[in-house]
Amino acid sequence: MRRILIHLAALALVVPTVAAAEDAQQQPPALEISGATFRPQPIAVAPPIATGDEVAAADEIYEALTFDLRVSGLFDVIPRAAFLADPREGMGPEGISWPRWSDVGAESLVKLQVTKSDKGLRASFKLHDVQPRRTALTMDLDGRRADARRLAHEFADALVKHFTKEPGAFSTRIAFVKRSKGAKEIWISDYDGKNAAPVTERGGIAILPAWSPSGGELTFTFFKRSLEYPNGHPQLWKATLSNGRNAAFTGRGDLNTGASYSPDGTRIAFTMSSDGNPEIYVIGVDGTGLTRLTRSEGIDTSPAWSPDGKRIAFVSDRHGTPQIFVMKADGSEPERVTRQGNYNQTPAWSPRGDEIAFTARDERLVFDIFVVNVDTKEVRRITQDQGQNEHPTWSPNGRMLMFSSDRRGKRSLWVSSADGNVQQRISTADDAEYTDPAWGPFTKK
Amino acid sequence: MQKAGNALAPSGLVPRQERFRWTWAVSVCLHVAVFAGMLFGSSGSCAREGEPPQTPIAARLVRLGTPRDERLLPRLPNQTPTPPVAKDAPVVQAGEKVAQEAPVPQPSPPKPTETTVPSPVAAAAPEPKQQAKAPADAPKNESKQKLDDIMKRFSTGTRQGPADPLPGQLDGDPMGDAEEAAEGERYLALVQKRIQSNYTVPSTIPDEERIRLRAVVTIRVEPNGMISEFKITKPSGNESFDAALESAVRRASPLPPPPDHLRASLKALPINFRI
Numbered sequence A: 001m002r003r004i005l006i007h008l009a010a011l012a013l014v015v016p017t018v019a020a021a022e023d024a025q026q027q028p029p030a031l032e033i034s035g036a037t038f039r040p041q042p043i044a045v046a047p048p049i050a051t052g053d054e055v056a057a058a059d060e061i062y063e064a065l066t067f068d069l070r071v072s073g074l075f076d077v078i079p080r081a082a083f084l085a086d087p088r089e090g091m092g093p094e095g096i097s098w099p100r101w102s103d104v105g106a107e108s109l110v111k112l113q114v115t116k117s118d119k120g121l122r123a124s125f126k127l128h129d130v131q132p133r134r135t136a137l138t139m140d141l142d143g144r145r146a147d148a149r150r151l152a153h154e155f156a157d158a159l160v161k162h163f164t165k166e167p168g169a170f171s172t173r174i175a176f177v178k179r180s181k182g183a184k185e186i187w188i189s190d191y192d193g194k195n196a197a198p199v200t201e202r203g204g205i206a207i208l209p210a211w212s213p214s215g216g217e218l219t220f221t222f223f224k225r226s227l228e229y230p231n232g233h234p235q236l237w238k239a240t241l242s243n244g245r246n247a248a249f250t251g252r253g254d255l256n257t258g259a260s261y262s263p264d265g266t267r268i269a270f271t272m273s274s275d276g277n278p279e280i281y282v283i284g285v286d287g288t289g290l291t292r293l294t295r296s297e298g299i300d301t302s303p304a305w306s307p308d309g310k311r312i313a314f315v316s317d318r319h320g321t322p323q324i325f326v327m328k329a330d331g332s333e334p335e336r337v338t339r340q341g342n343y344n345q346t347p348a349w350s351p352r353g354d355e356i357a358f359t360a361r362d363e364r365l366v367f368d369i370f371v372v373n374v375d376t377k378e379v380r381r382i383t384q385d386q387g388q389n390e391h392p393t394w395s396p397n398g399r400m401l402m403f404s405s406d407r408r409g410k411r412s413l414w415v416s417s418a419d420g421n422v423q424q425r426i427s428t429a430d431d432a433e434y435t436d437p438a439w440g441p442f443t444k445k
Numbered sequence B: 001m002q003k004a005g006n007a008l009a010p011s012g013l014v015p016r017q018e019r020f021r022w023t024w025a026v027s028v029c030l031h032v033a034v035f036a037g038m039l040f041g042s043s044g045s046c047a048r049e050g051e052p053p054q055t056p057i058a059a060r061l062v063r064l065g066t067p068r069d070e071r072l073l074p075r076l077p078n079q080t081p082t083p084p085v086a087k088d089a090p091v092v093q094a095g096e097k098v099a100q101e102a103p104v105p106q107p108s109p110p111k112p113t114e115t116t117v118p119s120p121v122a123a124a125a126p127e128p129k130q131q132a133k134a135p136a137d138a139p140k141n142e143s144k145q146k147l148d149d150i151m152k153r154f155s156t157g158t159r160q161g162p163a164d165p166l167p168g169q170l171d172g173d174p175m176g177d178a179e180e181a182a183e184g185e186r187y188l189a190l191v192q193k194r195i196q197s198n199y200t201v202p203s204t205i206p207d208e209e210r211i212r213l214r215a216v217v218t219i220r221v222e223p224n225g226m227i228s229e230f231k232i233t234k235p236s237g238n239e240s241f242d243a244a245l246e247s248a249v250r251r252a253s254p255l256p257p258p259p260d261h262l263r264a265s266l267k268a269l270p271i272n273f274r275i
Helices: A002-026 A054-071 A098-103 A145-164 B002-011 B014-041 B090-101 B118-124 B126-132 B139-156 B186-197 B207-212 B239-252
Strands: A031-033 A037-039 A041-045 A075-077 A108-117 A120-129 A134-143 A173-180 A183-190 A205-211 A217-223 A235-240 A245-250 A255-261 A267-273 A279-284 A300-305 A311-316 A323-328 A344-349 A355-361 A367-373 A379-381 A389-394 A400-405 A412-417 A423-425 A433-439 B200-202 B214-221 B227-234 B269-274
Touching (some): A054 A120, A120 A145, A205 A255, A235 A255, A300 A344, A412 A433, B214 B239, B227 B239
Parallel strands (some): A041 A108, A183 A205
Antiparallel strands (some): A108 A120, A205 A217, A267 A279, A367 A379, A400 A412, B214 B269
16 A cells, blocks of 8 residues: 555656646747848938028028938938928927828938027937937037038037947048040049038049048059159159148158058058068158068059058059958068958058958959958958949948949949948039049047 | 564564565655656656657748849848739749859859759759740750840840749748758647748837847737747837737737647746747
8 A cells, every 4th residue: 555655656746847847848939030131210400490591502402411311321201392291390299290200101200490699500300209209319510601511521520429329421522533635633622522622622533531549641553754763753742731741751662552551540551662572561650660461473563451450451453352350560471361362452451451452353344343251251242343443431420332333434433321322422523534532530629 | 663673573474574674764755756857858858758849940832933043142032023024934044144254254153053953943944944934945046045035134124033932941932931851840830930021010110129139929829720829028129119019919810729738738828939
């Protein structure tokens, strides 16, 4: 009898365990979902509120702001024609008919009012979150009438900062090459092509501008035909932006070109050739301490520093075709980064450090912009079926790219979100040919 | 016991009791063994027996197409706005270019097969040809057509060539969107795919948060496939991310009715989200 009891007890212990095990077995493993698709934040910029003289300035601010937001790649700017709300609606938050904004898909709403002020004009901005119906950001900016667009850029920077916690890059400058009457000159302008001014007026060929990290200096390649050099002698020149002076910096051997500043601003990497075989050298910004970095039988050119200053990307045809390579800043451990395509050039290292943008000729013999991940070597395509696209440069926050493109005829500058989904033309004062963009650093305020 | 033993001893039942002790010991051992088996092996060998849910693998339909030569630069699949110049077989055109280009320099990478590049292209050529239009040009006109096409592209300045075939597998599905296939628990994989396809988050989420944002969500799937409950069991800490998860799940509903063996487990299906 006792034996049977023990048996029963044992059985009683076993049965629930089995049941529990079966239960656990029924519980499915948690689904793992990753790889989200990023969608731009739908944002509406309400028609500007202004009267009298300020209307034109308000329109300019509106145009610049929507241009900035679109090309940032972060926002989906809802077209004005779709708006349902009363165009005379106030700045809010009181009096805003929220459903009319959510009905057109807006998650954020920007209100803009332009009035007169002592300095010229005052632009008041308000960012509202449509769903919680609250004001997220308020900004009043004063400026001269001529700086209307810059006020828009400043607010666009604040918007980017508000959402991403990273600085925006709309208040930056670019340098580029403008071609006119057989000469090529270096120009600078705001990032959107406005407020353009020449840096060189030497009547020769000035190309490949490179910004110093402080933004006060440009180094570029310059050559001009002379008796001594019938085909010109490419030298590196430096332009000081504060006083408008420019002068030769280094002109050893028979070719000096393609400068790139180290991120700490103390050294310049460039291509130099003295025996017909271009190699990469580094020189101090004061012109001392010339050091050779590459030693290959092929052509090594177009150096580009990594943002941490530890590595340099460059182009080499040591394996037969021009490809993007990366080496340590002392020239050691060169590693090939691109393995697709057979004509890859003009590397530009993203300020985020993970990617290198470059120009590549694809199998249809068209030049397009690509981006390669330095670690995974994965290549993304930015442009396709849109003419010839060359010479990419990154915005200092790494969220935008600029390059030259001939998709509308003459070569002009185009700005694109880093994923290439939004591409817009930089409007310039005339229809000259614009190439070789170089995006300047953040401007200090 | 002692007393009973003494009582039984004279009756000749002692050896029988000895035998009982042995059985008792075996019984205990067996139970211990069964216990141990339940405790340690429940998730292992036992689980494979019945009808347990397998790990879901996101299965995608393999697209019908020609695998792209891995030495070539990638092409954007969604940008093929080139219907105007589709006079001759467009794919052969592209293949020709590849074949001409590939041998020229290409020094280092292992040359897989020069001949395989054009042949599958040529094999796949009739398909788009029929779809596009092209009333089967005579072969003798082909080279002239090609030349015309090249000239046209160069003269327009855009140089956009004819549409490329999308990369895929030769035995793929025309509606497929993946380049490789995988297997797994079909229904859960379908749930995963449906939510995944609606899984969009705002690009304004800061980069440093993108790496660490995690959320656990529990959903309830009704026998008719409706997702009737959505609960964030472990929020991420980012409001807009959590909101995006909810809309991803809501938009995935209704799902197809789940199979019987999964109904019980779908009363509370945990989902781990990360970006």
